[in-house]
Each structure stands twice: as structure tokens, then as C-alpha cells.
Amino acid sequence: MRVIVADDALLFREGLTRVLASIGFEVLGVAGDGEEAVRLVGQDPPDVAVLDLRMPPGHGTEGLEAAVRIRERWPSVGVLLLSQYVEAHYALRLMTEFEGGVGYLLKDRVSALESFGQDLRRVAAGETVIDPELVSLLVARRREEDPLGALSERERDVLSLMAQGLSNVAMAETLFLSTKTIEANVSSIFTKLGLAPDARDHRRVLAVLTFLRGGG
Structure with a gap:
């Protein structure tokens, strides 16, 4: 399964890339902001784009906005948002705007390799994944x-x-x-x-x- 990773924190981005490779995912590219993530998806659409919710330049909802743009242009690409904190309104927006192929997880979930891999595959298959802590x-x-x-x-x-x-x-x-x-x-x-x-x-x-x- 093919993915792209977008996160402005270099250490987390590299760690996530290694984690994904270790559990059988092909990382097509990495980005440090939403604009670069959208560009990477356009070059070679992956199965899933894994996006940090808050990225430069404003560290607001750049990841969410990138997810919206990606799905508008490439509807078959799944989008998984990662966040440091539980923010229900962003998860609700994902659920409202897209009928499936989306996910919202806390970054802590990445350490649970098997579960994280399963969640990514569910998003790629068109399902919706919401972090249990949010629920x-x-x-x-x-x-x-x-x-x-x-x-x-x-x-x-x-x-x-x-x-x-x-x-x-x-x-x-x-x-x-x-x-x-x-x-x-x-x-x-x-x-x-x-x-x-x-x-x-x-x-x-x-x-x-x-x-x-x-x-x-």
C-alpha cells in the first residue's frame, strides 16, 4: 500500500516514515507542509495521505485544508489526519464533508504499530476511522x-x-x-x-x- 506523509516536525516525520516502511507500506514521499503534500499527491496519487493537522505557515488547520483539497482533486485517495490533541469539531468536519476514506487519530496511536497499520488500511478501503479517545x-x-x-x-x-x-x-x-x-x-x-x-x-x-x- 502506498502512502505520503506530511508533518513539519522532522523527527516525527522520519520516525513515522520508518514505522510505515517496517509494517509493509511504501512511502512515496514526505512533506513539511500542506502545499507540498498536495503537490506530492498530484505527482503520484497514493492510497492514503497521512497529514499532520497543524502545519506551517500558521499551524492552524493546514492539514485539514490540504485533506479537503486532496479529496476534491483525487477522490479515491484516503486521508488520515494526525493530531496532538483531541479536537472533536475537526473530526466532525471530516465526517460531514466525506462519506468515507477518512480518519482522525491522535499521534500517540502511531506507536501501536499493528493497530495503526490496520487503521490505515481501513481508510484506504473507504472506511472512516475515529480515535477511540475522542469517542x-x-x-x-x-x-x-x-x-x-x-x-x-x-x-x-x-x-x-x-x-x-x-x-x-x-x-x-x-x-x-x-x-x-x-x-x-x-x-x-x-x-x-x-x-x-x-x-x-x-x-x-x-x-x-x-x-x-x-x-x-
Whole structure:
């Protein structure tokens, strides 16, 4: 699998490049800012662009803006944002603007090599990956008037894992439940959130958006 890496911190960038090579990824190029990242993708589109959220010149949302430009020009390229801190509104923007092939992880996740590699492959496959710490933070912020108030504890667990991008099979393995039980919980979540089937059936995305907005 082919990737490009963009981060203005030289040591982290080199370390990440070595980590990716050690777990079987081909690093096509490295960049120190968003503009260079976009240029590298244009030269030879990778499967995934791994971007630091904050890069020069302003150290604001340059990585996110680069991700938006990349997806507008090369829709098949997955984008994975890495951040030093949990910032829910940026993850929400990713979820809102793109239907899949995106991820938001804390930089600490890179050290868990096997898990990080799996997350990258999921993004490349068109899935959405959200950092578990962000999900936990949003759960902790729940209010009584929360739109998720009607969900049972089990359904909240399922939705939390859904927000991390897990499939029904993966959720079943994580919660030690049958796939049929997970499917029943997912169906119940859709019903309680008023998400009726539509032609594109993006109810999973809409359910997770509801979850993320509820934590704001």
C-alpha cells in the first residue's frame, strides 16, 4: 500500500516514515507542509495521505485544508489526519464533508504499530476511522437532553464502536456478541434516531454524526 506523509516536525516525520516502511507500506514521499503534500499527491496519487493537522505557515488547520483539497482533486485517495490533541469539531468536519476514506487519530496511536497499520488500511478501503479517545470524550460529555438519550447502554456501546469505524463483524468480536445481535442493535439505533432507509442508505454515517454532534 502506498502512502505520503506530511508533518513539519522532522523527527516525527522520519520516525513515522520508518514505522510505515517496517509494517509493509511504501512511502512515496514526505512533506513539511500542506502545499507540498498536495503537490506530492498530484505527482503520484497514493492510497492514503497521512497529514499532520497543524502545519506551517500558521499551524492552524493546514492539514485539514490540504485533506479537503486532496479529496476534491483525487477522490479515491484516503486521508488520515494526525493530531496532538483531541479536537472533536475537526473530526466532525471530516465526517460531514466525506462519506468515507477518512480518519482522525491522535499521534500517540502511531506507536501501536499493528493497530495503526490496520487503521490505515481501513481508510484506504473507504472506511472512516475515529480515535477511540475522542469517542470516549464524547461519551463523557453526554447531557440529559442528548438526542441519544433513548438508546440503551448496549446500543450506546455499539454506536461508540460504530463511530470508530468498526464493521458489524468487528463490533461483534469486540463486544463478544453474535453478529445477529449487533445487527439488531444497529437497527434499533436507526429506529430510535429516526433514520429511515434511503436510496443511498447512509444511516451509519448519519448515526455517527448525531453521536459526534451530541458531544459538542
